[in-house]
Amino acid sequence: MKSLIKFSFSRFSESYDREALLQKEAAQLLVEFAGILEGRGIDLGCGTGFVYRFSRWKDMVGIDISEDMIRFYRKFNQNGIIADMEALPFRENSFDYAISNFSLHWADFPGTVREVKRVLKKGSRFVFNIPVGGSMEFVEQLLGNTKFDFLCVPEILQTLKEEGFHIRDFFVEEFEKEFPDGYSLLVHLHKTGVAVNTGEKSLGEKRKIVKKFKEHRQPAVLNFKLLFVSCYL
Secondary structure: OHHHHHHHHHOOHHHHHHHOHHHHHHHHHHHHHHOOOOOOEEEEOOOOOHHHHHOOOOOEEEEEOOHHHHHHHOOOOOOEEEOOOOOOOOOOOOEEEEEEOOOHHHOOHHHHHHHHHHHEEEEEEEEEEEEOOOOOHHHHHHHOOOOOOOOOHHHHHHHHHHOOOEEEEEEEEEEEEEEOOHHHHHHHHHHOOOOOOOOOOOHHHHHHHHHHHHHOOOOEEEEEEEEEEEEEO
8 A cells, every 4th residue: 555655646746736626625625724833843644745845934844745746846945855754753742733735545544643742841732634524525426336435524533532631622624626527636636746547457447437438428526525623642
């Protein structure tokens, strides 16, 4: 799975930065939601640096599993490190806050939360958004037998509480983008690193998936339900 993520995002950093409009919109809302964050921070799954560019938090380390994303990120912030958010290369109590935009669903959530807890100082804040159930509804309906395993809100909040985080605030916001047809949506997904026809599927199965998107000649909507959470240790 991690090799697939690396592959998907290592091909499209420039197109991702240009095309990922919903992710940009989410990053702007996340920065506003977080408010004032002071000290040294870590941006988990930093991508091309939307959070860094939209915020005033300049003492920040961006980590991403994709080498190409980090290369792009370093155009804006030299403190970019290729790393796995489930195994952060930092000592305990290294950061004053952690933030993450549209990235935590790519990793094991409980494992990542444990790592965030380990590298944060006592009293530090963890502010993030993450897609939850009800996201990518059109794609699920079109493909029929494909279900995306987004977590549900209670599961996420319970995991945080079990790891010792105190919930300060949370809400769910829906983000949508309409495309003229199914194939346009599929192209957008590929340009932003979201793979719906890879994995263990055969070449014939992948072609059938592409065919379904091409045959849908009516408007197609890409939606994400994002849970925004502000919590602290």
